[in-house]
Amino acid sequence: MAKLQGFEFWRKTLKEARYVVAPMVDQSELAWRLLSRRHGAQLCYTPMLHAQVFVRDANYRRENLYSEVCEEDRPLITQFCANDPEVFLQAALLAQDYCDAIDLNLGCPQMIAKRGHYGVFLQDEWDLLEKMVSLANEKLKVPITCKIRVFKEVEKTVRYAQMLEKAGCQLLTVHGRTKDQKGAMTGIASWEHIKAVRQAVNIPVFANGNIQHLSDVERCIQETGVQGVMSAEGNLHNPALFEGRSPAVWEMAEEYLEVVKRYPPCTLSYVRAHLFKLWHHTLQIHQDLREELAKVKTLEGLADVSKQLRLRCQVQTGNILSNTLPFPHWICQPYVRPVPKETVTNGNIHASVLKKTVCQKRALEDCDGSADTLSKNKQKKRSRNPKKNFCPEQKPKYIKCEQCGNPKGNKCVFSLCRGCCKKKAYKEVADCPSNHLCVHKPHTHWRVEAVHAVVSTYCVHSC
Ligand SMILES: Cc1cc2nc3c(=O)[nH]c(=O)nc-3n(C[C@H](O)[C@H](O)[C@H](O)COP(=O)(O)O)c2cc1C
Secondary structure: OOOOOHHHHHHHHOOOOOEEEOOOOOOOOHHHHHHHHHOOOOEEEOOOEEHHHHHHOHHHHHHHOHHHOOOOOOOEEEEEEOOOHHHHHHHHHHHHHHOOEEEEEEOOOOHHHHHHOOHHHHOOOHHHHHHHHHHHHHHOOOOEEEEEEOOOOHHHHHHHHHHHHHHOOOOEEEEOOOOOOOHHHOOOOOHHHHHHHHHHOOOOEEEEOOOOOHHHHHHHHHHHOOOEEEEOHHHHHOOOHHHOOOOEHHHHHHHHHHHHHHOOOOOHHHHHHHHHHHOHHHHHHOHHHHHHHHHOOOHHHHHHHHHHHHHHHHHOOOOOOOOOOOOOOOEOOOOOOOOOOOOEEOOEEOHHHOOOOHHHHHHHHHHHOHHHHOOHHHHHHHHHOHHHOOOHHHOOOOOOOOOOOOOOHHHOOOOOOHHHHHHHOOOOHHHOOOOOOOOOOOOHHHHHHHHHOOOOOOOOOOO
16 A cells, blocks of 8 residues: 555544644653543654664663554654664664654754764754655655754744655654753744744644643644644643643542553653652642652552642642642643743853853853864864763752762762762662752663763753
8 A cells, every 4th residue: 555645644644633742751651642642632752762772672672662552552653863864764664563653853952962963963964864764755664754943044944844845754843942942941932933834845744842731732723834733841741731621630640550550561760750740849849758759669659659649639728829830739730941040142041140160161062052163173072071061051060969078069960979879870760869860870761872972961851
């Protein structure tokens, strides 16, 4: 049977999906996808998988795709990061029987993607992208799709989208933020860019960014003319977003835990991270249970903490509304990132407000891209000394190490200095004192990356 293309693919295979759950490392796993589908999501993406590892490691394939096969979990798009046409094709061939399309991640802005040379850092390599997409389009039996970030210039973004379309991309997700809009500088996504792309290409387009309520979905579709919208953080904090509901947190948490039990195995750290996000506002108040949630080592333990949070919410009388939240803290609601303390102009931190240590100057250059223009020698020198490449968004600070008392804490962003932190070898996300994904956690993507790239010192998600 001929492969469906573009709008026909969207209509027939994706059943005109409008409500889409984003690819999310460690978070768009099978159980979460099933929960989201029960509450209105019409299409889901797997977390980003590393093409190279997928090709060479049968366990990785089994753990991340083959063991997650489930009839109810369709339509499904498998996402890869890759930077080699052949490797991408081989990975996609091994995945295509388990999903409805293969997506190429061209949007990841994290430093790890920069070092691994994938995601948004391929944004300027149009010849390479053209080869990757056209080869996949030619050889795969399922369509190839791409997820991109925008350039500052609308016109360049449009040419970029047209290039991908011409290469054979059958559906495009446009995240309306630039490469630099990440971490504390995430800010608002530009629907203007998305609208311009929608008007310029003849394939379906999904809009990504600024989706926290069902009303945002309708407004986005109206303003941009896209076929569907994709949500990541909005969905993590309210999996019933696409139903236009804001349920009690425990309703979602308990249903999620039930799905996790029905479809094992689900990595404990994923479950814990989901509970942390769902209970985010309540945990600000019940700090003791925050610690408990971080410590427990079993699914039953996590369920028990969630139940205790529910009981506390249900008996609570006073102090139910915080000054800043639209709903009581136990209602699923958008999480709005705190505004950075530093003044931000045009997406760049005002350099004057940062202490200009050598590390921070380097980090700034790294984040605003000016490091790319450094001489080859300088770049080489820097990559040999990765410890100095701190990301300013993570605000590396000198803090007293809780364990050894070192007043400078080895510039560690966590509350233990790197030396102590290493010794402790955190096993789970939440074991890490700041609840970040600690680099010392045996985390698949970090382990994988460590083979190719220098392990850096800040968390996976907020950079
Ligand atoms: C926890 C988390 C993990 C993510 N992992 C991926 C990923 O694997 N692949 C990808 O293309 N984008 C990933 N993203 C980015 C989202 O897909 C999305 O583009 C971004 O969060 C903007 O959407 P939002 O404004 O709805 O959050 C991730 C985002 C979050 C919050």
